[in-house]
Amino acid sequence: MRILVVGDGKVGHTIAEQLTREKHDVVIIDQDDEVLNKCEDTLDVICVRGNGANAKVLLDAQADRADILIATTASDETNMLCGLIAKRLGTKYIIARIRDPEYNDSLTLLQRELGIDMALNPERATALEISRLLRFPFASNIESFAKGRVEMVEFRAQEHDVVVGHALKDLARMRGLPQVLYAVIERDDRVIIPTGDFIIQAGDRVHVAGEMVTITAYFQYLGKNSLRVRRVMLLGGGRISYYLAKMLVPMGIRVNMIEINERKATLLSEMLPDVKMIYGDGTDQELLDQEGLRDMDAFVTLSDRDEENLMTGLFAVRQGVPKVIVKNNRVAYAGIINSLGLDSVVSPKSITCANILRYVRGRVNSEGTKVERLYRLMDGKAEALEFIARPGDPYIGIPLKDLRTRPGALVAVIVRKKQVIVPFGNDHIEAGNSVVILTRDSGITDLNEVIRR
Template identity: 30%
Template sequence: MKIIIAGAGEVGFHLAKLLSYESQEITLIDIDKESLAYADTHLDIKVLRGDTTSIAILKEAKIDVCDLFIAVTAIETTNITVCVLAKQLGAKKTIARITNTEFINFKDEVGFTKFGIDELISPESLAAAEIELSLKQSSFNETYEFEDGALTMVGLTLSSSASFVGKMVKEAAEILPEIHFIPIAIQRFGTQYTIIPRGDTEFKRGDNVVFITSEGGAEELCKLTGKDNTDIKDVMILGGSQIGFKSARDLSDKGFNVKLLEANKERAFDIADDLPNVLVIQSDGRNVDILDEENISGMDAFIAVGDNSETNIMSCLVAKSKGVKKTIALVENMDYFELSHSVGIETLINKKLLAANNIFRYIRKGEVLAMTKLSNMNAEILEFEVKASSSICNKYIKNIDFPRSAIIGGVIRNDEGVIALGDFKIQEGDKVVVCSLLQSIKGVEKLFR
């Protein structure tokens, strides 16, 4: 697959890095010499220096045989313009990064596909949505919804209070008369290895376990693991960035009591004018005394979305020390994921990873409706739509020659999520959620073509 990426910033570089691991043919375009030089020496890709809106540069990149064109420069108008040009010059599919969420809200009404843009993505909006979902499922350190919550992925670390620690998966399944959740991935404490669980896999204390849940499953998991799904009402946000602004706006619209701290005076006043239902405080929230003055200990959740990852992490640690139950930090360095979980920060948000997840489904074979990479795990969760031609269609799960390092987590049929076991028959139109280690993804894709 030939992929051209316009923009070698943090999102573009991260995408190029992940896609290069997939043995895709990648060309990265940017005007910045230093960014391209770094990408050229660290990644197995082709780099091309020049203006991304230059038709000559696009032709040099062989836009006429491009399968996927991704515009992720820092300038929204540039991304829209270059996608239109790319489509007219022969690109099969185009994706533009935008910051104005009105474009996404009214994309069908405007008809972006008519003039050459197949998909719009906003890493900031994706991050804000991830924050809202994390507050909704406050007991878990990782969450993702399929089809508006028909099935939900949740991740947690097992403590000694979990009733199924020391039991095998098949034994744990016998605890409840009906099954509304299933484990799909396990990372043992202190290791980097991802396990796709089977019936004889044993749950151990300290395991980081990812589950797929249907309706009621999250509540059952909380009960069995000794977790308390705290009702979040009072939220403090550190940082008036685009993510901070969008999170404050969306959460206040949903009835949360939101307090936002922003050090820049002009930015703080602008946010206060735009968000009358949010208490905006012009203050450096990195100062512990100021956090105490603003009653951080009375907050249900603390969200740090400033420009500096280290500051966000440290601020969340301060919040934890003050008794805040749910902390969320925006981080840019993926290496921080394991570290932050080990010191007690529940949820980490990474814009690059969210954007990559949103884009990755376009390079997967079969009808991929959604996908997410598991944080700090060597696995992906994909949602496929079953076609009549799919080899998996009209077969019982137990009779499908499924890769050993992959598992079906659940099926959505008629908008209802089901935890599907061996005697479940897959039908045309079903939406099947699969967790797979990276080496088995191609084998899984073949089943849904």
């Protein structure tokens, strides 16, 4: 597909990079020559210099023949205008980043009138992700598959967990333990797709997949689901905090928010009457203590500075707060953060990229490629791919144990009508089933590449 990316910022560049890797034709539009030169050197794309909201520039980039335009410049207005013009010129789908809460209220109207197919609000998307993590605090990460029927949840195995020290094939026979799929294990930066003999150790980051009900029961059995978040403290009164508070309050969660700027704090207090606003420095341990950090079920650090978020997050972990979520935009820090014991890290940048990529893949899919959905797990060290099994393929109807599976790959889940199957050797795939594959290789495009007779 031909995809135009307007604005080669952090998000724009990451997306362009990923899309070229997925074999799309990418054109980047930006005003900065230096940025474009670097782009031309490192990515297999065409670069066009100019303002993306200028029709002539868009035509130069052949917007009339483009399939998707992704507007990620720093300005919401430019993004909207850019989308509007490109749509008129003939671009099929428009994705625009619109982040100002002022526009958020009239977003549906704006989208309809401007012809924007997907409006992306990174802060709102991040808030949504955090609210999900707060709803299932035992998970440090959640991904949904097969239209939400299957969830893959990540947690860190601890010394006293019953699953530690047993081979997976023994866990399958353990009485009372709800059966889930042990999809991927991360151990010391290595990504393992485990076999039956694999033994889980304390400290492993375990990704289990299954239906939400089963997953919930599984964590209840492990004793991890006793926690329910009722009180949460948010550090920083930015846009994410605003959206998050608006989501959490209706869920019956009591929200405390700390903001360093008095005027801003007052304003927020006006807009969010049900939130307890605290004016002060959120990195001040004294203040946190006073405001009852220790009584909180969860603590979310959302200040503008990654380092502050990390340090304060660590402090909260030491204080015994059961669930700590840290915002961090620097991918390079991810490994360090995990080794420090902070499991839940959210990055607005990654979330934005992931959402855009998901949308693009959805469009690609409707134009005839076979991958229904693709999730990059663990910073791209593993991928989960969703396929629809087509009638006539050679693997149809044959028990999995009689099929040859590509090394490093695993048939994780089969979804048949309403039924979610975590497959064992005797299960088979029927035509029309959704099949989720886990793999350490990237670039798989067809189910036939994974399983063969």
